[in-house]
Amino acid sequence: MVDLCEKPFSLNRGGARSKPAVLWETAFHTDAKFAGTFIRKHAAKLLCLAMLALTALLCSCSMIGPLVQAALPYAGMKLAFACIPEHTPVDTAAGPRPIEQLEAGDWVIGFTGKPVRILQKHSYLEQPETVFLHITFADGASVDLCGMHRVAGIRAREIQLDQTIAGRQVAGIESRRGEIRSYDLLTEDAGYQIHGVPVNSMIEEMHAAAAAGMRSVRD
Numbered sequence: 001m002v003d004l005c006e007k008p009f010s011l012n013r014g015g016a017r018s019k020p021a022v023l024w025e026t027a028f029h030t031d032a033k034f035a036g037t038f039i040r041k042h043a044a045k046l047l048c049l050a051m052l053a054l055t056a057l058l059c060s061c062s063m064i065g066p067l068v069q070a071a072l073p074y075a076g077m078k079l080a081f082a083c084i085p086e087h088t089p090v091d092t093a094a095g096p097r098p099i100e101q102l103e104a105g106d107w108v109i110g111f112t113g114k115p116v117r118i119l120q121k122h123s124y125l126e127q128p129e130t131v132f133l134h135i136t137f138a139d140g141a142s143v144d145l146c147g148m149h150r151v152a153g154i155r156a157r158e159i160q161l162d163q164t165i166a167g168r169q170v171a172g173i174e175s176r177r178g179e180i181r182s183y184d185l186l187t188e189d190a191g192y193q194i195h196g197v198p199v200n201s202m203i204e205e206m207h208a209a210a211a212a213g214m215r216s217v218r219d
Contacts, residue, residue, distance in 0.1 A: 111190035120186035150200035
C-alpha cells in the first residue's frame, strides 16, 4: 500500500531506486499506518464537522443537525478518495478529451471498451498535499489517479511493478502532489478508459461507503 506520508517517489524497472521507492515497495501491508496518517492529517476537519453537529444538536435546530450529520460520512469518504486529476485524457470515439471538459450525456469509451454515456460527473477541490499516482505500462499507456481509485478493479496503491493489469505490464509508478481539482465519471457500465486502460468509476463505491457510515451514525 502506498504510504501517503512519503515524499514523491519513482519506481521504474531496471533503474536505481531511491529510499522512498524502497519504502513504498515494502509498505503494501501497512494499512494501519495509512489509517493513522489519514486520521492525523484530517483530524481538524473531521473535528470541525463534529463540533458543528454537536452545536446544532444543542441548539435544537431541526434543519442544521440532520444536514450536518448526513454530511459527516460523505466528508470522510471524500478525504479518502481523490479520484482522477484535472487534465487527464479520457478515451472517446473521437479521441482523448480532458476529463474536466466532459459532461453528463457525453459519450466515452466505457470500461469494457464499448461507447457509453456519462450519467454523472463529480468534481472535487483537492488539498495541495494530496498524493496522486502516475502508473505507466510497458506498451506506453499510462493512467493518473489517486491511490484509492481502482484500475481494472485493483486499487492503484496496491499495484506493483511488473504486475499485469488488463493485459498490460506495469513498467513504472510515480507519485506527485500539487493537484487542485479531481473528477470522476459515472457511466452506463463499470467506468471508462484512459489510454485504453479500464478505470473504475468510484462514485457508487464512495456512495455505498458513506451510506454505511450514515447507518452507523443512526445506530
